[in-house]
Amino acid sequence: MSEILLSTEHITMQFGGVVAVDDLNIQIEKDKITALIGPNGAGKTTAFNVITGGYQATNGMVTFDGTVIGENYPRAKMKKIYNGSYKTPYEKQVVNTPDKITRMGMARTFQNIRLFKELTVFENVLIAKHCHIKAGLFSSTFTLNRAEEQKMQDDTAALLEKVGLLENKDDISSSLPYGKQRRLEIARALATGPKLLLLDEPAAGMNPKETEELSAFIKEIKESFNLTVFLIEHHMNLVMEISDHIYVLDYGKTIAEGNPTEIQNNPAVIRAYLGDEEL
Amino acid sequence: MMKIRRNQMLTIITLIVLVIFLYWLNAHRHQNGMLVSVLTKGVILSLVAVSMNLLNGFTGLFSLGQAGFMSIGAYTTAILLIPVKNLDGVYYMNGISPSIRAFKELVAASPQAVQILFPFFALLLGGLLAAFAAALVGIAVLRLKSDYLAIATLGLSEIVRAIFSSPQFDQITNGSYGLNKIPNFPVMLWGAIPSLITPFIIVAICIVFMVMLIKSSYGRAFKAIREDEIAAQAMGINLFKHKEMSFVISSFFSAISGGLLAMYMRSIEAKTFSITMTYDILLIVVIGGIGSVTGSILSAFLVTAAKEWWLRFFDQPLVIGGWHVPLFKTGFRMVIFSLLLMTVVLIYRKGLMGTNEFSWDRLIARFTKRRSAKGGAK
Numbered sequence: 001m002s003e004i005l006l007s008t009e010h011i012t013m014q015f016g017g018v019v020a021v022d023d024l025n026i027q028i029e030k031d032k033i034t035a036l037i038g039p040n041g042a043g044k045t046t047a048f049n050v051i052t053g054g055y056q057a058t059n060g061m062v063t064f065d066g067t068v069i070g071e072n073y074p075r076a077k078m079k080k081i082y083n084g085s086y087k088t089p090y091e092k093q094v095v096n097t098p099d100k101i102t103r104m105g106m107a108r109t110f111q112n113i114r115l116f117k118e119l120t121v122f123e124n125v126l127i128a129k130h131c132h133i134k135a136g137l138f139s140s141t142f143t144l145n146r147a148e149e150q151k152m153q154d155d156t157a158a159l160l161e162k163v164g165l166l167e168n169k170d171d172i173s174s175s176l177p178y179g180k181q182r183r184l185e186i187a188r189a190l191a192t193g194p195k196l197l198l199l200d201e202p203a204a205g206m207n208p209k210e211t212e213e214l215s216a217f218i219k220e221i222k223e224s225f226n227l228t229v230f231l232i233e234h235h236m237n238l239v240m241e242i243s244d245h246i247y248v249l250d251y252g253k254t255i256a257e258g259n260p261t262e263i264q265n266n267p268a269v270i271r272a273y274l275g276d277e278e279l
Numbered sequence: 280m281m282k283i284r285r286n287q288m289l290t291i292i293t294l295i296v297l298v299i300f301l302y303w304l305n306a307h308r309h310q311n312g313m314l315v316s317v318l319t320k321g322v323i324l325s326l327v328a329v330s331m332n333l334l335n336g337f338t339g340l341f342s343l344g345q346a347g348f349m350s351i352g353a354y355t356t357a358i359l360l361i362p363v364k365n366l367d368g369v370y371y372m373n374g375i376s377p378s379i380r381a382f383k384e385l386v387a388a389s390p391q392a393v394q395i396l397f398p399f400f401a402l403l404l405g406g407l408l409a410a411f412a413a414a415l416v417g418i419a420v421l422r423l424k425s426d427y428l429a430i431a432t433l434g435l436s437e438i439v440r441a442i443f444s445s446p447q448f449d450q451i452t453n454g455s456y457g458l459n460k461i462p463n464f465p466v467m468l469w470g471a472i473p474s475l476i477t478p479f480i481i482v483a484i485c486i487v488f489m490v491m492l493i494k495s496s497y498g499r500a501f502k503a504i505r506e507d508e509i510a511a512q513a514m515g516i517n518l519f520k521h522k523e524m525s526f527v528i529s530s531f532f533s534a535i536s537g538g539l540l541a542m543y544m545r546s547i548e549a550k551t552f553s554i555t556m557t558y559d560i561l562l563i564v565v566i567g568g569i570g571s572v573t574g575s576i577l578s579a580f581l582v583t584a585a586k587e588w589w590l591r592f593f594d595q596p597l598v599i600g601g602w603h604v605p606l607f608k609t610g611f612r613m614v615i616f617s618l619l620l621m622t623v624v625l626i627y628r629k630g631l632m633g634t635n636e637f638s639w640d641r642l643i644a645r646f647t648k649r650r651s652a653k654g655g656a657k
């Protein structure tokens with residue numbers, strides 16, 4: 001049994017009366033690629049947001065690298081309207097903001113690319129290095145941290161080289177072609193030095209060739225950066241090719257999990273994707 | 280490499296020319312009253328404009344509290360610096376608080392060195408008080424959405440003004456009577472830098488600090504927050520901490536600018552720092568380009584010169600061949616000024632400089648292009 005890097009326990013996320021994620025229990029093994037799939041609106045992005053600290057779960061617990069990073073139970077108004085299928089409330093409240101969770105070693109990309117649009121490719125990645133800065137505001141302003149600043153710049157250049165974006169380093173990030181923007185967003189996440197990388201639909205809007213390149217790219221960075229990868233994706237070819245383990249979500253509920261072969265032959269999954277009438 | 284050397288040379292030469300010019304101006308200040316006044320006010324406003332830009336243009340926080348923070352600086356400086364012998368005259372209605380008087384008498388009786396440094400200490404203290412106020416307000420409002428910040432800082436600014444003019448503080452701020460007999464700018468380096476040049480030096484130091492901050496890793500983090508808060512946070516940037524830093528620093532320098540303004544105007548009252556002042560500064564920032572330091576500086580001088588000097592002409596009655604041209608009377612200048620502003624904003628949608636900074640390369644490219652274009656026409 002290998003080590004579990006991230007796990008969620010009975011995570012339920014309810015917005016008003018809508019249960020977007022219902023009793024999600026996932027275990028992400030270290031050094032593996034795990035995928036989260038499901039139709040649009042299934043609650044995948046919401047699950048990411050809960051894990052990365054953007055949303056506070058309504059009930060349940062998230063553990064990362066041996067530490068509880070998020071825990072909550074239905075409170076105040078939610079106590080009355082709570083409608084998750086896992087009824088037992090948790091007892092503690094643990095809140096961590098997304099920046100803190102990133103500094104703990106979890107980085108993410110967004111379904112709708114969120115680059116620092118007006119800044120250059122180089123700056124985009126360099127900024128992601130800021131989260132581990134040792135120098136304070138004054139020593140940084142008076143460039144007393146020259147060695148540190150130089151290392152940040154060098155690491156950024158090295159990272160850009162590795163992901164093949166060095167030639168674009170002075171381009172304004174929003175001027176890059178779409179595929180490169182996706183790649184830059186991944187590079188920026190890598191710059192924070194993560195153990196776990198969360199990718200939200202990295203192949204969205206890509207053609208088959210670009211998707212092919214992306215799956216090679218993900219495998220490559222996983223090896224060279226010693227990453228564990230957790231990704232949401234719609235391109236089934238990519239998912240089936242690179243994933244070690246897959247979770248399937250539908251209407252917030254986990255309807256299946258297993259390795260690619262198991263998922264491909266799972267009737268519930270086929271039904272969720274194709275709809276009942278087509279069976 | 281060659282280009283960098285050349286640009287450095289050009290910058291150094293420009294600075295030397297500027298310094299020589301300032302010393303020349305100092306020697307001929309009596310013949311050039313208007314120029315001195317416009318340049319001094321321009322440089323003071325450029326400091327507050329750059330500090331507003333740090334917040335609005337570089338961190339993406341829309342704050343409207345500049346006048347409030349300026350008034351903190353102005354009042355601190357004024358109260359500390361009005362000479363002891365003038366106190367009874369200034370506070371003729373209610374008298375001054377005995378403890379402030381005692382403190383000022385203590386300073387007046389201290390060694391020369393203390394007295395020489397005291398004006399700078401007063402400016403610094405004004406800045407620190409404003410920074411402290413900003414830190415407190417920041418805790419309350421910076422966690423909220425950015426829109427609330429504009430309203431909250433506007434409110435703060437008005438509250439500060441109300442406090443300064445309230446009768447309860449008559450013995451400190453002289454309430455609605457305001458303060459006068461504020462001494463002129465101090466000299467620096469035992470007179471090597473005359474009083475007239477002091478504000479230029481102080482502002483230059485402050486702006487250089489802000490530019491270095493913007494270029495540092497923290498400045499880059501500010502820009503990331505401006506570009507996309509959610510992404511910045513996902514990249515590990517503590518939003519509150521960085522917004523608070525930017526807000527506190529911006530307020531500090533606004534207050535320094537306020538202190539200098541008090542020294543320039545020689546008399547202040549709470550009304551001086553009404554919301555109109557903040558709008559004037561916002562205008563300078565927008566005209567110069569939100570996100571451009573050199574734009575703010577340029578614009579501070581241009582706006583001040585236009586408003587107080589170049590357009591004066593429109594305020595004088597104009598008679599052509601015995602005919603009294605209508606409209607030419609006090610106030611018409613501001614109409615023309617507003618029209619000019621509209622034109623500028625229409626032509627330069629993103630301000631004079633946009634988000635660009637001044638660069639020799641750009642300037643030179645501009646001239647050489649024009650020349651070669653002319654050459655081509657021949």
Ligand SMILES: Nc1ncnc2c1ncn2[C@@H]1O[C@H](COP(=O)(O)OP(=O)(O)O)[C@@H](O)[C@H]1O
Nearest residue numbers: 015018020038039040041042043044045046047
């Ligand atoms: N902040 C929110 N407030 C209310 N409803 C939300 C919010 N975020 C997501 N939802 C709802 O949660 C459901 C799942 O959305 P999402 O997680 O984006 O799906 P997916 O990423 O699987 O396509 C949708 O019905 C969506 O409307």
Ligand SMILES: [Mg+2]
Nearest residue numbers: 044045046111
């Ligand atoms: Mg989604």
